[in-house]
Amino acid sequence: MAPQNAEATVGSLLRRYRLAAGLSQQELAAGAAVSVRTIRDIEHERVDAPRAPSLRRLAEALGLAAFDRDRLLAALPGPRPEPDAGRPLRVEVLGPLSVRTGPAAVDLGPAPQRDLLALLALQPGRVVSRDEIVDVLWGDQPPKTCLSMVQTYVGRLRGRLDPDREPRSPGKVIRLAGDGYAIDLDTDELDLAQFQELVERGTAEPDPAAAVDLLDRALRCWRGPVLAGASPRLRSHPAAVAAARRRVRAALAYADLAADLGLHEAAVARLQELAPDEPLHEGVAAKLMVALSGSGERAAALSLFAEVSRRLADELGVEPSAELRDTHLRILRQEQVVRRADPRPRQLPAAVPGFTGRATQLERLDALLPSARTGPGTAVVISAIDGTAGVGKTALAVHWAHRVADRFPDGQLYVNLRGFDPAGPVPPDEAVRGFLDALHVPAQRMPVGLDAQAALYRSLLAGRRMLVVLDNARDADQVRPLLPGSPGCLVIVTSRDQLAGLVAAEGAHPVPLDLLDPDEAVRLLARRLGADRVAAEPEALAELVRACAGLPLALVIVAARAATRPGLSLAALAAELGQARGGLDAFSGADPATDVRAVFSWSYRSLSEPAARLFRLLGLHPGPDLATAAAASLAGVPPAQVRPLLAELARARLLAEQAPERYAFHDLLRAYAAELAARANPPQERQAALHRLLDHYLHTAYAADERLNPHRDQITRTPAQPGVTVDGVGDQRQALAWFAAEHATLLAVVEHTATAGCDSHTWQLAWALTTYLDRQGHWHDWAGVQDLALTAARRLGHRPDEADAHRGLARAYARVGRFVDAHVNYWRALDVFGEIGDWLGEANTHRNLAFMCGSQGHQRDALYHASKALDLYRAGGHRVGEANALNNVGWYHAQNGEYREALEHCEQALALLREIDHRPGVAATLDSIGYAHHHLGNQREAVASFGRALEMFRVAGDRSHEAGTLTRLGDAHHAAGDRERARRAWRQALVLLEELDQPEADEVRGKLAGLPPPA
Known part of the structure; x- marks a missing residue:
C-alpha cells in the first residue's frame, strides 16, 4: 500500500482536480488512459501496488494539473517509469537547431518548417497558437495559404520525427490541441x-x-x-x-x-x-x-x-x-576579489568594558589556538564554557573572542540561543537561517528543512577560518546543527548545562566557570569604582564582596549602585545590602542565592515607585527585547513618561540599552522581575498590562502593514485598550525598519498569545505579519505563524478566520515549495468559505490559486481559477474585484497565447476601471492590452497602450511596473522596426531594474546586446 498520508493527499487532490475541470470519472479515465475503477479507487483512497503503474500513468497524463506531480509520483510504490527506449529522439535548441533519431540526423526540410519545430521545442508541452506560429514564421506579411502551410509542415515533421507511426494516426511528438500545436518531449529528448x-x-x-x-x-x-x-x-x-x-x-x-x-x-x-x-x-x-x-x-x-x-x-x-x-x-590593488559586498560577518557583541580576572580560563582558551591556527586538523575545535547564571560566561566568551578575532580572517558569527529564556530557546533552524543570512545566502536559495540548511551552512564554512560563538545554549542538541563540519574554525559555546554530550561526542574542550574568588571580586570593584575609594574602606569592601558571593552579575550591579552615589560610603552601601536578604530559587550548588537576591532587591528598592512598577511589568514581556513604545504600553503611560524610567533602570544596571531606545534583561533579572510582579501586582493589573502590550504590537504591525501593502483588504481588529502606544510608521521605509527590528520579538509574541489562549490576537497578528514575512523571504516563519493562527481560529470557532488562516498557510507553503500542502489548504479554505457563504473569501482564494498555478507554469489551471474569481466577484457585485479579475483573466489568456480573448476581457476591465476611477487598475490593464496587441502584431496600438500605462505608473511613482512597461514598450518598438526607440525604452527600463535590483535586468541587457550599434 502507498503511505496513508500520500493516499489521502492523492485522493483529495484528484477529486479536486476532476471537479475543478468539470470532468466525470469516465471522462478523466478516458483522457488518462486508465480504468474508471482506478479513478474510483484513488478517489476513495484505495490504492494498492498492483495498480500503481496505472496511477503513475494518471499522474503523467495530468502533468499540468494543479498539484505537485513530482511529489505525487515520489509517494508511489515501485520504481519511477523509465523513458520509452523505443524512440531515441534528441532535439537540441541550445545552439544551432539539431534533431537526431538514434545516430542519424533528421532532415527537417525548408527553413519555415525548421523554425516551426524550433518554436514548439522552445516551449515543450505548451500549446502554441496558429496565430503565434504564423507571426513567427512570416511576420506582418503572411501568405494567404499560411494556415494550410502550417498544417503541411506539422504533417511532414510528424513523419520525420515519428517514422514508425501508422499512416494518418496522430503524431506521438507533435499533437493538435485547441487552436494550436504542442510538442511533447522527455527530459532526455530535449536539451x-x-x-x-x-x-x-x-x-x-x-x-x-x-x-x-x-x-x-x-x-x-x-x-x-x-x-x-x-x-x-x-x-x-x-x-x-x-x-x-x-x-x-x-x-x-x-x-x-x-x-x-x-x-x-x-x-x-x-x-x-x-x-x-x-x-x-x-x-x-x-x-x-x-x-x-x-x-x-x-x-x-x-x-x-x-x-x-x-x-x-x-x-x-x-x-x-x-x-x-x-x-x-x-x-x-591586488586585493582578494570576492563576490559579496560584505563577505566576512562581524557579529560579535561589543567588548566587555573593564573585564577583570579569569586568568586561568583565558589561558585554557589560548591553548586551543595552535590547533586552529596550524590549519587543517582532524576536527573542529570546540570550547564549552559552562557555569551558573550570572557567573560571566558571556563576558568571558566575548572578551576572549575580541582578543583573538584577528586569528580568524574569514569573520565571526554570534548568536544568543536564549537557552534558558522564559520565552523559550531559539530553535536550531532559526539560528542556522540567521547564520545563512549573515553569509549572504539569498532567500530563493535557502533550502527547506533544518538538515538541508545545516548542510549548506557547513559547506559554506568548509575551508574557512571563522570564529563561531554560540551563547547561552540550552543543551548539546541545540548546538549540534550549528557546528562547522571541517577543521579551521573554532567554536565557543556557553551554557548553564555542562554539555557533557558535546564533550563526549564532538570532543569539546570543557572550560568550567565558577564564582570569582575574593581577590578577583575586589579587582573588579576596584576597576569600576577606582582604587582610592576601594582602598579607603577595606572592611566594607570585603562585606560587599561577601554579600555578592563572587557572582559577577551581582558585583556589577553593586558597582553601578556605588558609582551613581559617589557621596555614599561603601559601609553605608553594605549596610543597605544587609537589610534585604531572601533567596532566588534559580541558583543551586553552593547556594549563593540568598545574597544575590539581596543584591537585586537592594537595587530594586532604590528605584522610584514608577520605575519599580515598570521593572515588574517588564518581567511579563515574552520577547528577547523591547522598544520604548512597548514599555510605555506595558506601563500604560506615554513614551515621554517612560523614557526617564527606562534610563533609571539602565543606570541601576537592572536593564541594558542594547541600541537607542531598545532594551533587554539579563534572564536572571527577568525572572526576578516576573517574581516581583506575581507578588506585587494583582492578576487583573498584570492581565491588563499584557493586553496593552499585545495591542501595541497588533496595532503597530497593522499600521506598518498598511504602509507596505496599502491596497490589501483589511480586517476588523480588536480595539486598542486605553494607554496603548502605537509606533509611528510614516512611510514604507519606516515600516520595514520597524518590522526588521521587531522580527524576533513579534514571533515570540505570537507564540505567547498562542500558548496563553489569546486567540484573537494570535490570528490578527499573523495576518498583520503576512506582507513583511512574505516579501522579506521569511517563509518558514510565515508558515509557523499561520499554523498558530489556524489553531487559534479553530479554538475560537470563527469559521471566516479559520478559512483565512488556511489561505494564509497555503500561501506560505507555496513559497517554500510545499505545493501539495498548499493546494490542500487552499481547497480547505474554499470548503469553509463555501459553507459559510463567504463568496469574497472564495474569490480571493481562487485568485491566489491562479497566481500559484501560473507561477508553476500551469497557465490553463491559472485561467480556470482566475475565471472562477471573476464569476464570484460579479455575482457579489464587487465591482473593483470584478474589474481587476477581468484583467487577470485577460492576462492568463495572453499567457496561453489567446491574445484576442485577452483583449476582449481587458477592454471590459478597462471600461469598468475607468468608470470607478481605479487608476492603478487602469494602468495595469493598459499594460495587458499593450501586451496582447504586441503579440497580435498590432504594434501601433501596443505602443499607444504602453505609453498611456507608462504615464500613469510614473505619476503614481510605481517604478517596478514602470520598468516592466518600458521593457514591453521596447519590444513593441523593436517589432515595428524602430530600433532607436526600442533602444531608448530598454535603456530606461534597465536603469530602473538595476536600481530595484530585479533579475529582469539580465533579459533587458540581452535585448540591448542583440541590437546593432547605433548609427
Whole structure:
C-alpha cells in the first residue's frame, strides 16, 4: 500500500482536480488512459501496488494539473517509469537547431518548417497558437495559404520525427490541441528540458561541490546562442530570450560557487564560452574578471575591463556599473576579489568594558589556538564554557573572542540561543537561517528543512577560518546543527548545562566557570569604582564582596549602585545590602542565592515607585527585547513618561540599552522581575498590562502593514485598550525598519498569545505579519505563524478566520515549495468559505490559486481559477474585484497565447476601471492590452497602450511596473522596426531594474546586446 498520508493527499487532490475541470470519472479515465475503477479507487483512497503503474500513468497524463506531480509520483510504490527506449529522439535548441533519431540526423526540410519545430521545442508541452506560429514564421506579411502551410509542415515533421507511426494516426511528438500545436518531449529528448532540470537541481543543492557539478553539466548543454542561425523573429521570441537569460543566471551562479571552492580555471572556461554571446552583460564580465584574477591572469582581467568599458561607451553610451568598477579596483590593488559586498560577518557583541580576572580560563582558551591556527586538523575545535547564571560566561566568551578575532580572517558569527529564556530557546533552524543570512545566502536559495540548511551552512564554512560563538545554549542538541563540519574554525559555546554530550561526542574542550574568588571580586570593584575609594574602606569592601558571593552579575550591579552615589560610603552601601536578604530559587550548588537576591532587591528598592512598577511589568514581556513604545504600553503611560524610567533602570544596571531606545534583561533579572510582579501586582493589573502590550504590537504591525501593502483588504481588529502606544510608521521605509527590528520579538509574541489562549490576537497578528514575512523571504516563519493562527481560529470557532488562516498557510507553503500542502489548504479554505457563504473569501482564494498555478507554469489551471474569481466577484457585485479579475483573466489568456480573448476581457476591465476611477487598475490593464496587441502584431496600438500605462505608473511613482512597461514598450518598438526607440525604452527600463535590483535586468541587457550599434 502507498503511505496513508500520500493516499489521502492523492485522493483529495484528484477529486479536486476532476471537479475543478468539470470532468466525470469516465471522462478523466478516458483522457488518462486508465480504468474508471482506478479513478474510483484513488478517489476513495484505495490504492494498492498492483495498480500503481496505472496511477503513475494518471499522474503523467495530468502533468499540468494543479498539484505537485513530482511529489505525487515520489509517494508511489515501485520504481519511477523509465523513458520509452523505443524512440531515441534528441532535439537540441541550445545552439544551432539539431534533431537526431538514434545516430542519424533528421532532415527537417525548408527553413519555415525548421523554425516551426524550433518554436514548439522552445516551449515543450505548451500549446502554441496558429496565430503565434504564423507571426513567427512570416511576420506582418503572411501568405494567404499560411494556415494550410502550417498544417503541411506539422504533417511532414510528424513523419520525420515519428517514422514508425501508422499512416494518418496522430503524431506521438507533435499533437493538435485547441487552436494550436504542442510538442511533447522527455527530459532526455530535449536539451532545453535537460538544462532546466539540472539548473533546478543545482540551485536547490545545499552542497556547493555537488551544486557546482550540476550547474557545470547544465552549462555544457549549450553549444552556442539559442537557435543560432535561425530567423531573427525566432531568436527574439520571448521563449528564446528567457532561455538565454536562464543560461546567464546559471553561469553567474556557477561562477560564484566555483570561486568559493577555488575552481577559478573552471569558471574561466565556462564564462569564456558565454562571454561572446553576452558582450554587453556587465555581470558576466565582472565574474570573468574575478575568475581570471583568481587564476593568476591579472593582466587579462584588467584588459577585459578596458575592452568592456569601451564597448559600453561605444554601443550604449554608458559608464561601467558599480560592480564592474569595484571589481576592477580590487584587481588593481591586488586585493582578494570576492563576490559579496560584505563577505566576512562581524557579529560579535561589543567588548566587555573593564573585564577583570579569569586568568586561568583565558589561558585554557589560548591553548586551543595552535590547533586552529596550524590549519587543517582532524576536527573542529570546540570550547564549552559552562557555569551558573550570572557567573560571566558571556563576558568571558566575548572578551576572549575580541582578543583573538584577528586569528580568524574569514569573520565571526554570534548568536544568543536564549537557552534558558522564559520565552523559550531559539530553535536550531532559526539560528542556522540567521547564520545563512549573515553569509549572504539569498532567500530563493535557502533550502527547506533544518538538515538541508545545516548542510549548506557547513559547506559554506568548509575551508574557512571563522570564529563561531554560540551563547547561552540550552543543551548539546541545540548546538549540534550549528557546528562547522571541517577543521579551521573554532567554536565557543556557553551554557548553564555542562554539555557533557558535546564533550563526549564532538570532543569539546570543557572550560568550567565558577564564582570569582575574593581577590578577583575586589579587582573588579576596584576597576569600576577606582582604587582610592576601594582602598579607603577595606572592611566594607570585603562585606560587599561577601554579600555578592563572587557572582559577577551581582558585583556589577553593586558597582553601578556605588558609582551613581559617589557621596555614599561603601559601609553605608553594605549596610543597605544587609537589610534585604531572601533567596532566588534559580541558583543551586553552593547556594549563593540568598545574597544575590539581596543584591537585586537592594537595587530594586532604590528605584522610584514608577520605575519599580515598570521593572515588574517588564518581567511579563515574552520577547528577547523591547522598544520604548512597548514599555510605555506595558506601563500604560506615554513614551515621554517612560523614557526617564527606562534610563533609571539602565543606570541601576537592572536593564541594558542594547541600541537607542531598545532594551533587554539579563534572564536572571527577568525572572526576578516576573517574581516581583506575581507578588506585587494583582492578576487583573498584570492581565491588563499584557493586553496593552499585545495591542501595541497588533496595532503597530497593522499600521506598518498598511504602509507596505496599502491596497490589501483589511480586517476588523480588536480595539486598542486605553494607554496603548502605537509606533509611528510614516512611510514604507519606516515600516520595514520597524518590522526588521521587531522580527524576533513579534514571533515570540505570537507564540505567547498562542500558548496563553489569546486567540484573537494570535490570528490578527499573523495576518498583520503576512506582507513583511512574505516579501522579506521569511517563509518558514510565515508558515509557523499561520499554523498558530489556524489553531487559534479553530479554538475560537470563527469559521471566516479559520478559512483565512488556511489561505494564509497555503500561501506560505507555496513559497517554500510545499505545493501539495498548499493546494490542500487552499481547497480547505474554499470548503469553509463555501459553507459559510463567504463568496469574497472564495474569490480571493481562487485568485491566489491562479497566481500559484501560473507561477508553476500551469497557465490553463491559472485561467480556470482566475475565471472562477471573476464569476464570484460579479455575482457579489464587487465591482473593483470584478474589474481587476477581468484583467487577470485577460492576462492568463495572453499567457496561453489567446491574445484576442485577452483583449476582449481587458477592454471590459478597462471600461469598468475607468468608470470607478481605479487608476492603478487602469494602468495595469493598459499594460495587458499593450501586451496582447504586441503579440497580435498590432504594434501601433501596443505602443499607444504602453505609453498611456507608462504615464500613469510614473505619476503614481510605481517604478517596478514602470520598468516592466518600458521593457514591453521596447519590444513593441523593436517589432515595428524602430530600433532607436526600442533602444531608448530598454535603456530606461534597465536603469530602473538595476536600481530595484530585479533579475529582469539580465533579459533587458540581452535585448540591448542583440541590437546593432547605433548609427
